[in-house]
Amino acid sequence: MYRYAQHCPVARAAEVLAEPWTVLVLRELLRGGERRSDIxxxxxxxxVSLLTRRLRTLVGHGLVEEVPGRGEKKYRLTEAGRAIGPVVDELGRWGQHWLAPPALADLNADLLLRDICVQMADRLPDRPLTVEVKITDAPSAGRWWLLLAPTDAVVQDTAPAWLPDVRLVCTLSGLAGVWSGKQRFSDAVREQTVVFAGPSDAVRSLVTCIGVDRYVDVVREPV
Structure with missing residues (x-):
């Protein structure tokens, strides 16, 4: 850990939080990740070794504690760790507002779909909804399946045993654009960077479930 050797609380906090990856580890813990594999x-x-070191540092400074139990190690935030939540949220809002959109090279289809599912907790569908997603410019024209239910949302890269309710074909930048609030779904559909196939009520339900990144402060119109 780099030491600034200053009395200033900003400097002292930066010693703990400003190391590479630390804020992202805290972000995952704030989202509810507990197992090391979830984080x-x-x-x-x-x-894996760097993640272990960062978790050990956060435990040592009282932001995280190990959860007793057998099997894979689990971690959870302490009161001090949970108090970082507004700081992380504000950092995300600042980045969303002031920084240029991410370059295509910075987009990761797996991570984007995972983020979308993680943030669906307050807008899950009333009944199960299975979505086949094809991202045309992902490596090997990748396919994923979103299994959405009233209780949770899961993304996987293997097809379920049943047919999807909706098929979504898109470019990576097209899906990232609507998720980040840079473009409306209606515009992306018109430009065909996002294409839906399925019953209109299922498509509307999917659009509602996807919503936007929590750091977006602009409300978009529905499709």
Whole structure:
């Protein structure tokens, strides 16, 4: 850990929080991740050894605690760790408002779909909804399936045993654009960077479920 050796609380907090990946680890914990594998799924470029070191540092400073139990280690935020939530949220809002949109090279289809599902907790469908997603410019024209239910949302790269209710074909930048609030779904559909196939009520339900990133402060019109 880098030491600024200053009395200033900003400097002291930066010693703990400003190391690479630390804020993203906290973001995953704030989203409800507990198992190390759950946290790792949200930081795919981070090595297991570095994740272990960052968790150990956060435990040592009282922001995180290990959950007693057998099997895979679990972690949860302490009161001090939960108090970081508004700071992380404000950092996200600042980045959304002031920084340029991410370059295509910075977009990751797996991570984008995972983020969408993680943030669906308050807008899940009233009945199960299965969505086949084809991202045309992802490696190997990747396909994913979203399994949406009143209780949770899961993304997987293997087809379920039943047919999807909706098929979504899109470009990675098209889906990222509507998710980040940079473009309306209606405009993306008109430009055919996002194409839906399925009953209109199921499509509307999907659009509602997707919503926008929590850091977007502009309300979009529905399709």
């Amino acid at each position: 790792a799924a949200g930081v795919p470029g981070m090595s």
